[in-house]
Amino acid sequence: MKVLVAVKRVIDANVKVRVKADNTGVELTNVKMAMNPFDEIGVEEAIRLKEAGKATEVVAVSLGGAPSQETIRTALAMGADRGIHVQTDVELQPLAVAKLLKAVIEKEQPGIVIVGKQAIDDDSNQTGQMLAGLLGWPQATFASKLNIEGEGAEVTREVDGGLETIRIKLPAIITTDLRLNEPRYASLPNIMKAKKKPIEALTPEALGVDPKPRLKTLKVVEPPKRQAGIKVKTVQELVDKLRNDAKVI
Amino acid sequence: MDKDKLPIESPSVDPAVLEQIRSAVRDLCKRFPGAYWRELDRQKAYPTLFVQAMTEAGYLGVLIPEEFGGSSLGLTVAAAILEEVHAGGGNAAALHAQMYTMGTLLRHGSPEQKRRWLPEIAAGRVRLQAFGVTEPGAGTDTTAIRTTAARSGDVYRINGQKIWTSRAEHSDLMLLLARTASFDPGKKTAGLSVFLVDMREAVGRGMEIRPIRTMLNHATTEVFFDNLEIPAGNRIGEEGRGFRYILDGMNAERILIAAECLGDCRWFVAKARDYACERVVFGRPIGQNQGVQFPIARSYAESEAVRLMVYRAAALYDSGIPCGAEANMAKLLASEASWRAADMCLQTHGGFGFAEEFDVERKFRETRLYQVAPVSTNLILAYLGEHVLGMPRSY
Numbered sequence: 146m147k148v149l150v151a152v153k154r155v156i157d158a159n160v161k162v163r164v165k166a167d168n169t170g171v172e173l174t175n176v177k178m179a180m181n182p183f184d185e186i187g188v189e190e191a192i193r194l195k196e197a198g199k200a201t202e203v204v205a206v207s208l209g210g211a212p213s214q215e216t217i218r219t220a221l222a223m224g225a226d227r228g229i230h231v232q233t234d235v236e237l238q239p240l241a242v243a244k245l246l247k248a249v250i251e252k253e254q255p256g257i258v259i260v261g262k263q264a265i266d267d268d269s270n271q272t273g274q275m276l277a278g279l280l281g282w283p284q285a286t287f288a289s290k291l292n293i294e295g296e297g298a299e300v301t302r303e304v305d306g307g308l309e310t311i312r313i314k315l316p317a318i319i320t321t322d323l324r325l326n327e328p329r330y331a332s333l334p335n336i337m338k339a340k341k342k343p344i345e346a347l348t349p350e351a352l353g354v355d356p357k358p359r360l361k362t363l364k365v366v367e368p369p370k371r372q373a374g375i376k377v378k379t380v381q382e383l384v385d386k387l388r389n390d391a392k393v394i
Numbered sequence: 395m396d397k398d399k400l401p402i403e404s405p406s407v408d409p410a411v412l413e414q415i416r417s418a419v420r421d422l423c424k425r426f427p428g429a430y431w432r433e434l435d436r437q438k439a440y441p442t443l444f445v446q447a448m449t450e451a452g453y454l455g456v457l458i459p460e461e462f463g464g465s466s467l468g469l470t471v472a473a474a475i476l477e478e479v480h481a482g483g484g485n486a487a488a489l490h491a492q493m494y495t496m497g498t499l500l501r502h503g504s505p506e507q508k509r510r511w512l513p514e515i516a517a518g519r520v521r522l523q524a525f526g527v528t529e530p531g532a533g534t535d536t537t538a539i540r541t542t543a544a545r546s547g548d549v550y551r552i553n554g555q556k557i558w559t560s561r562a563e564h565s566d567l568m569l570l571l572a573r574t575a576s577f578d579p580g581k582k583t584a585g586l587s588v589f590l591v592d593m594r595e596a597v598g599r600g601m602e603i604r605p606i607r608t609m610l611n612h613a614t615t616e617v618f619f620d621n622l623e624i625p626a627g628n629r630i631g632e633e634g635r636g637f638r639y640i641l642d643g644m645n646a647e648r649i650l651i652a653a654e655c656l657g658d659c660r661w662f663v664a665k666a667r668d669y670a671c672e673r674v675v676f677g678r679p680i681g682q683n684q685g686v687q688f689p690i691a692r693s694y695a696e697s698e699a700v701r702l703m704v705y706r707a708a709a710l711y712d713s714g715i716p717c718g719a720e721a722n723m724a725k726l727l728a729s730e731a732s733w734r735a736a737d738m739c740l741q742t743h744g745g746f747g748f749a750e751e752f753d754v755e756r757k758f759r760e761t762r763l764y765q766v767a768p769v770s771t772n773l774i775l776a777y778l779g780e781h782v783l784g785m786p787r788s789y
């Protein structure tokens with residue numbers, strides 16, 4: 146069985162994000178980029194499936210500009226077998242990503258697809274669900290445990306109330322949650338080996354997908370600064386503040 | 395190639411791959427946060443888990459040729475690895491020696507010695523972390539060492555004492571410099587030879603290791619030899635040429651240490667910047683005061699200059715161009731810049747800089763070493779003054 150994982154290049158989780166002066170987006174020049182942490186978890190899970198003999202090949206797909214190749218290389222250095230890069234400089238929104246992934250999946254015919262539950266840049270949490278919808282495949286989102294058994298999979302999901310375990314038929318879409326695994330770091334020999342692994346280059350046109358954005362970003366602003374806290378002396382004062390200052394009761 | 399035509403950055407590595415390696419080292423180091431190093435520091439304990447992780451990830455084999463199981467990468471990559479360890483708040487002293495001591499074996503060992511040891515070292519099954527040069531009676535004047543190795547049939551008998559032999563308790567092999575002929579004032583550098591001592595066999599059979607407690611957690615020791623027998627086949631290269639062989643490895647050592655200082659500079663600057671932006675006194679962040687802000691900016695500028703010097707020296711080294719002056723200058727400038735950055739960072743933190751929890755005082759103590767070891771600042775200046783600038787010799 147082939148596993149397909151989607152990997153996105155995002156701002157490194159350790160970087161303090163700054164909004165651009167013209168409020169059109171966040172500052173990306175000279176900012177450290179990295180693989181979306183949820184996608185790292187996806188790559189790790191795919192490699193573990195291969196190591197456990199449940200999968201035969203791991204294919205890492207990234208969509209975006211030329212630097213997305215670096216993200217694919219990172220997946221290859223972790224242990225993925227080959228990469229697919231759908232190159233486009235158009236701003237990609239979840240629906241376009243889902244359509245592009247669908248086209249790649251129809252070409253590759255994987256037995257299971259693992260994507261992050263969200264990307265830490267736009268936090269959309271939509272792509273996996275849209276992709277399952279477009280393909281008409283089962284989906285198991287927010288996975289914290291994945292067990293492949295024969296034609297199906299048992300997946301533990303992190304839901305609001307606790308943990309939910311479901312059984313789904315394969316092929317299916319899985320979206321990863323934080324506790325699914327702890328991703329490995331690439332070793333030096335594997336980084337060097339990754340240089341020789343193939344990356345296939347595709348374009349949205351070749352896949353017959355129009356990736357144009359459908360949503361327009363009006364304005365990006367910093368979240369409001371948190372005010373320093375205060376200590377109240379009595380319950381009375383607390384209720385008064387909540388009612389008249391915070392206006393929440 | 396002509397020195398002046400060599401690009402500043404090493405042409406031998408693909409920048410994208412180098413960045414990937416740096417990022418993988420950072421990922422590894424994130425699993426060994428400040429709390430890990432603080433606890434070790436408190437107990438003066440060796441970072442065994444960290445060294446294991448770095449070994450398993452293949453970093454200690456970075457310079458070992460592929461035919462012996464390493465990655466055949468250059469000094470630029472090795473320097474970047476150590477820089478990242480230090481920039482992440484860790485310390486590479488526990489493992490860096492293997493990167494350069496291995497070079498003596500690689501360049502001067504017999505084909506048989508290389509086949510026997512290098513694959514074991516590359517795989518992490520054998521640790522070559524101890525380097526026994528310095529002696530209490532000789533200090534900086536290495537040619538004055540008095541530890542002797544006397545040949546008798548198939549063995550050498552070692553007698554004498556080494557000091558500051560770091561990591562001896564955590565290494566399987568030691569690269570040892572000893573006298574094989576008596577001192578000749580006319581040919582000071584002659585009569586010294588290099589040996590690989592298998593310490594697993596030696597402890598209790600003529601070799602004793604005594605730890606030295608120091609102001610930093612460095613696992614350094616004194617080693618005593620009393621008629622220790624080692625196979626004659628463990629001598630590296632020719633008898634009497636050991637000083638040259640050791641000297642050959644010095645440039646790599648200087649550049650790698652300078653890269654660690656650069657990592658320290660980065661850590662101190664980032665730590666000071668973050669604190670200066672967060673700490674509010676007199677109703678505003680302390681970093682808004684230029685008296686606080688400017689020293690941080692100055693340290694940043696210095697560390698960027700150091701970066702150029704370090705990777706310039708590494709690029710020369712990787713291209714096979716003589717780089718004694720550059721390697722020494724990189725170490726000199728880097729160790730002074732990291733010390734100034736340490737001082738700046740401590741000052742920026744005020745009283746909190748002294749609290750262990752902030753890691754500043756630990757890194758401050760750690761980075762101070764590099765102006766003394768592996769070679770002290772004065773000796774570098776003497777080298778530059780006498781050998782590069784051609785001024786009269788003092789010794």
Ligand SMILES: Cc1cc2nc3c(=O)[nH]c(=O)nc-3n(C[C@H](O)[C@H](O)[C@H](O)COP(=O)(O)OP(=O)(O)OC[C@H]3O[C@@H](n4cnc5c(N)ncnc54)[C@H](O)[C@@H]3O)c2cc1C
Pocket residue numbers: 524525526527528532533534535557558559560561608612614763766767768769770771772773776788789
């Ligand atoms: C923590 C630590 C770890 C170490 N690890 C190792 C190791 O693993 N292996 C190893 O072999 N060694 C190791 N060393 C030893 C280190 O290389 C020496 O300490 C260093 O070379 C200086 O030698 P010394 O301490 O004997 O100083 P000395 O030679 O006594 O010098 C004392 C001072 O006088 C100055 N000085 C001496 N001669 C001159 C001169 N002619 N002109 C101007 N100034 C001069 C020096 O610069 C220095 O500042 C380590 C040292 C430390 C502290």
